[in-house]
Amino acid sequence: MAIRISSTPVRVTVELSGEIDHHNAAALRLEADEAIQRSLAPNVRLDFGEVTFMDSSGIGFVLGRYRIAESCGSHIEVVNLSGRNYSMMKLAGLDRLVTLKRK
Amino acid sequence: MKAINEMRLQIESRSVNEAFARATVAAFAAQLDPNIEEISDIKTAVSEAVTNCIVHGYAEKVGRIYIWAAIYDNGHFKVKIRDKGCGIEDVRQAMEPLFTTLGGERAGLGFAVMESFCDKIKVISKVGKGTTVTLEKHFKGRDADNDRG
Ligand SMILES: Nc1ncnc2c1ncn2[C@@H]1O[C@H](COP(=O)(O)OP(=O)(O)OP(=O)(O)O)[C@@H](O)[C@H]1O
Ligand SMILES: [Mg+2]
Numbered sequence: 001m002a003i004r005i006s007s008t009p010v011r012v013t014v015e016l017s018g019e020i021d022h023h024n025a026a027a028l029r030l031e032a033d034e035a036i037q038r039s040l041a042p043n044v045r046l047d048f049g050e051v052t053f054m055d056s057s058g059i060g061f062v063l064g065r066y067r068i069a070e071s072c073g074s075h076i077e078v079v080n081l082s083g084r085n086y087s088m089m090k091l092a093g094l095d096r097l098v099t100l101k102r103k
Numbered sequence: 104m105k106a107i108n109e110m111r112l113q114i115e116s117r118s119v120n121e122a123f124a125r126a127t128v129a130a131f132a133a134q135l136d137p138n139i140e141e142i143s144d145i146k147t148a149v150s151e152a153v154t155n156c157i158v159h160g161y162a163e164k165v166g167r168i169y170i171w172a173a174i175y176d177n178g179h180f181k182v183k184i185r186d187k188g189c190g191i192e193d194v195r196q197a198m199e200p201l202f203t204t205l206g207g208e209r210a211g212l213g214f215a216v217m218e219s220f221c222d223k224i225k226v227i228s229k230v231g232k233g234t235t236v237t238l239e240k241h242f243k244g245r246d247a248d249n250d251r252g
Contacts, residue, residue, distance in 0.1 A: 022154045023118035025208065053143070055150040056216050060208040084143060091219065092212055 003028050005035045011043040012036055012074075014065075017050030020058040028061060033068050044069045049080030049103065058085065059092045066097050077101065106173035106181075108134060114168050116161040116186070118154075125150040128172055128182055135178050137242040144220035145180070145240060151213040152184040152236045158205065160188025160234055178242040185235040191228040198226065 001018035014032050018024070036044055046062065048054075062078055069076050077099035078089065086102045094100060110131050114120045125146045132145050149170075156168045172182040191197045197204075198218075203211030217224050223239040 019122060021118075021121045021150055022158060023121050029208065053146060053150075055147050055154065056210050056212040057154070057208070059210045059212055063210055064208045084140070088216065091215065092210055 001028070003031050005031065007035065007039050007041065009041060011041050011045055012039045013045045013047060015047040015050065017052075019053040020051055020061060021053070021055055022057045025057045025061050029064060032061075032065055036065065036068050036074070037072060040072075042074050044074050044076045046076060046078045047080050048078060048082070048085055051082070051085065054085055054088070056088075056092075059089060059094065062089065062094055062098060063092075066094075075099070104175050104179070106175055109171070109173045112170040112172075114170070116157045116164075116166050116168050116188075118157055120168075121150055121153050121157070124153045124168070124170060128170065131172050132174065132180050132182075132242075135174050135180055135242045136244045137178075137180075138245045141240070141242050141244075145182070145238075148217045148220045148238050148240075149182060149184065151217050152238070155213055155236075156184065156186035156188065156234070158209070160186035160190075162189065178244055179239070180242060181237065181239045183235060183237045185233065187233040190230040190232050191226070191234055192230055194226050194228050 001024040004015040006013045012035050066076050079101045080103050089100055112127055114124060128149045129142050129146045166188055169185040174180055196202055198214040200215040201211040203209045221238045221240045225237040228234040
């Protein structure tokens, strides 16, 4: 599990790779939230392109970041989702809160 | 129905074991020659059940998680995940999508995910005694994958 964060004035990009489960999510959360809160960018992009596995902790991760971003007035988009992860996020109704984009 | 092969696994309820548990059960299920989607289904469902034992069943303490799995003729797979933790007061309510007693980063979707990725789920729980989740899935296998092109 790894996280890479980059930032421009308009966007914070959080690239995730590996497996997202309850065990891994804790560390990811800390790093992602720090970057989101530090930045004033209106857009937060969560890139799931290299995520090889996720369970409902991945959904919880997006929900948690959505709450943080919303309180900072920024919008979340989740990109490069595999068909499977896209369906799981739709099942959770995340498409009503954030923008979901498939690979 | 008589199992062709069975396995048992006992682990401590440490979150680092979530990946170990799902990978081990998936490796055992691989004897049935499932396709990649089916293996992901099992991995995800087992991850949900094991995580629930850790975050809810044993909450602040470390206990034991008991996993049993079996394979049957015709691509049938069954896995049981049990804890001797706090138990669930109202199983029907617990299984409703979005219901969670923890909030925070928990979405309340673990059972919904298990239901959508398996053919059958059974939950038996007793407050103060623990919880057993039984998941069943029929694998169509790699041949089905090829048929689809
Ligand atoms: N093994 C268990 N022991 C005790 N309570 C459990 C157990 N498994 C589930 N529960 C209860 O059932 C509820 C729903 O479980 P479910 O997995 O659907 O959601 P969650 O774990 O709260 O959130 P998520 O799985 O999305 O992270 C839990 O909040 C908890 O109260
Ligand atoms: Mg759960």
